[in-house]
Amino acid sequence: MRSISGARGGGQLVRSAAAFACLTGEAVAVTDVRAARETPGLKRQHVAALDALAAITDADLDGARVGSERVAIDPGPVAGGDARVEIGTAGSVPLVVDAVLPLAARLDDPFRLTVTGGTDVRWAPPLDYLRCVKLPLLRAHGLDASLTCERRGFYPAGGGAVTLTLRPSDLDSLSLSARGARRGIDVRSVASESLADADVAERQADAARDALPGDGETSVAYVPADSPGSVVTLVARYAGVRAGFSALGERGKPADDVAREAVAAFEAFEATAASVDTHLADQLLPFAALAGGEYVAPERTAHLETHAALLETFGVDVTLANDADGETKGRGDTTKGEGDARAGDGTESDGDTDGPVRVRVAPGFSR
Numbered sequence: 324m325r326s327i328s329g330a331r332g333g334g335q336l337v338r339s340a341a342a343f344a345c346l347t348g349e350a351v352a353v354t355d356v357r358a359a360r361e362t363p364g365l366k367r368q369h370v371a372a373l374d375a376l377a378a379i380t381d382a383d384l385d386g387a388r389v390g391s392e393r394v395a396i397d398p399g400p401v402a403g404g405d406a407r408v409e410i411g412t413a414g415s416v417p418l419v420v421d422a423v424l425p426l427a428a429r430l431d432d433p434f435r436l437t438v439t440g441g442t443d444v445r446w447a448p449p450l451d452y453l454r455c456v457k458l459p460l461l462r463a464h465g466l467d468a469s470l471t472c473e474r475r476g477f478y479p480a481g482g483g484a485v486t487l488t489l490r491p492s493d494l495d496s497l498s499l500s501a502r503g504a505r506r507g508i509d510v511r512s513v514a515s516e517s518l519a520d521a522d523v524a525e526r527q528a529d530a531a532r533d534a535l536p537g538d539g540e541t542s543v544a545y546v547p548a549d550s551p552g553s554v555v556t557l558v559a560r561y562a563g564v565r566a567g568f569s570a571l572g573e574r575g576k577p578a579d580d581v582a583r584e585a586v587a588a589f590e591a592f593e594a595t596a597a598s599v600d601t602h603l604a605d606q607l608l609p610f611a612a613l614a615g616g617e618y619v620a621p622e623r624t625a626h627l628e629t630h631a632a633l634l635e636t637f638g639v640d641v642t643l644a645n646d647a648d649g650e651t652k653g654r655g656d657t658t659k660g661e662g663d664a665r666a667g668d669g670t671e672s673d674g675d676t677d678g679p680v681r682v683r684v685a686p687g688f689s690r
């Protein structure tokens with residue numbers, strides 16, 4: 324059994340290590356799970372992701388309990404079917420969905436997964452980021468996946484429900500070296516019905532639209548939800564890629580400020596020569612490991628580096644190079660970006676390099 328230290332990573336390292344186990348058919352144990360986090364060990368949403376991976380591979384799990392600091396997965400072959408996973412908190416549904424997406428490359432029959440929990444919560448991709456940024460980009464590269472949202476879930480109640488349908492997929496290389504010309508920016512503003520009287524969704528959408536250049540679709544929706552909440556997601560469409568920028572509403576935070584936060588993230592991205600946004604930069608790695616890929620991340624982040632280092636332990640050839648001069652700075656060096664990435668949202672730079680980072684991944688997972 325391959326043993327991997329989770330000490331320098333967070334939930335992503337656990338999810339990805341388990342997903343890579345399923346892709347390679349190899350048994351894997353993760354020790355020192357989230358050791359540097361304030362509350363180490365597995366949280367509900369991590370257990371839920373492991374349950375989803377176990378469902379699609381009929382895996383044996385050991386130590387998949389809340390608080391556990393060691394977990395092992397011994398996967399069987401990736402198989403289709405139906406599964407339902409309940410996070411039971413407002414833990415992120417999109418992150419559970421994310422964990423199983425790469426397994427489409429190994430499916431022979433469709434797999435349908437329903438996940439309940441939080442659809443739009445902090446430190447995680449909002450539902451519209453997954454649905455309107457990540458999935459369309461991956462679909463354009465061979466992933467056959469669709470999502471339906473039965474109910475949104477905000478913090479603290481959660482209670483959202485999403486169904487993923489994943490079909491056998493033949494992935495193409497992610498050759499995303501340039502973002503190309505901007506075609507438009509869509510604004511997707513969503514709030515719980517309880518915030519309709521205050522026009523929260525309209526105000527978020529209007530403030531974002533007013534501050535953004537160019538055209539794009541604007542959608543405003545009020546949704547039933549167990550807790551009040553709101554989210555705005557900007558979907559920037561370029562010739563070669565999509566990028567997403569979002570912000571969540573909070574009690575006491577004006578809708579205009581929510582919009583401004585998302586717009587500021589978009590503007591920061593446009594000021595770089597990056598071809599994918601900060602979050603996609605780490606989330607695309609498993610797909611690049613399957614089919615190969617090259618893209619430019621806005622910056623080095625702890626997530627990018629720990630994820631790249633994890634791929635390397637599975638024998639995948641990953642290079643992170645400073646894009647300004649092409650100098651190779653290291654290959655997913657996990658000595659950087661240590662500590663609690665949760666202090667930020669995983670977007671923090673390690674301070675070692677500024678500016679874009681070219682990510683190159685040779686197709687590497689063997690069965």
Ligand SMILES: Nc1ncnc2c1ncn2[C@@H]1O[C@H](COP(=O)(O)OP(=O)(O)OP(=O)(O)O)[C@@H](O)[C@H]1O
Pocket residue numbers: 332333334335336357360368369418445446447448449452569601602603605606626664665668669
């Ligand atoms: N606003 C956002 N938009 C898109 N993706 C996001 C956003 N915020 C965070 N992410 C992504 O969510 C993932 C979070 O991984 P991380 O390991 O921090 O998660 P976690 O399971 O909550 O674990 P932990 O509690 O240990 O931090 C990363 O892939 C990150 O890029």
